[in-house]
Amino acid sequence: MCFPIHKGEGILVSQGKTTGQSSTYQHYESRLGVDGVKEPYNHFHTLVELEPFWWVNLGQVYKIQKVVSTNRNACNQCNDRLKKMVIYVGNSLDTCQMKLCGQFIGPAAPKQIIVTPCxxxxxxxxxxxxxxxxxxxxxxxxxxxxxxxx
Structure with missing residues (x-):
């Protein structure tokens, strides 16, 4: 199978879209992950889980070029919690029906910007x-x- 080559940058398609997460710690809701704010204490946050997840519904189908994630920047003792992250793309939340975009192998540093090309x-x-x-x-x-x- 051949994939067409797309030159140039994709456009930001996630900001302000509908989000969700596997659980919510205190008031750190999923929507904070796409609000455009990268300030201390403005982040989404799940409870303790083996494979916690977060998702965004883009509202329509896109070809995904890359995902840029910014690590939390307000917690010196917990910034390295992100050790491995896998990113999937699809039309349902069932990972078995999604395609792999890419993965990050950490641990992540404080404020680290993680660019995952698809x-x-x-x-x-x-x-x-x-x-x-x-x-x-x-x-x-x-x-x-x-x-x-x-």
Whole structure:
């Protein structure tokens, strides 16, 4: 199968869109991941889970070019919680029916900007980020998630 080559940057398609997460810690709701704010204490945050996840519904199908994630920047003892993150694209939240965009192998540094290119340009309207904790359950939190597509 051949994929068309797309030159140029995709456009930001995630800001202000509908979001959700596997659980919510205190008042750190999923919508904070696409509000455009990268300030301390402005991030989404799940409860302790083995594979916590966060998702955004883009409202229509896009070819996803890349996902840019900004790590939390207000917690010196917890910024390295993100050890492995897998990003999927599809039209439902069922990971088995989604395509892999890419992954990040950490740990992430405080305020780290993680650029995950989607070389196969998967198509879908839902982008799902899953934190994979192999040693023990943990929290999942990011300051911002920017999805670029066309």
């Amino acid at each position: 070389f196969a340009l998967p198509e879908g309207q839902i982008v799902k980020l899953t934190s994979v904790n192999t040693a023990a359950p943990d929290y999942f939190h990011l300051s911002e998630v920017e999805v670029y597509g066309f």
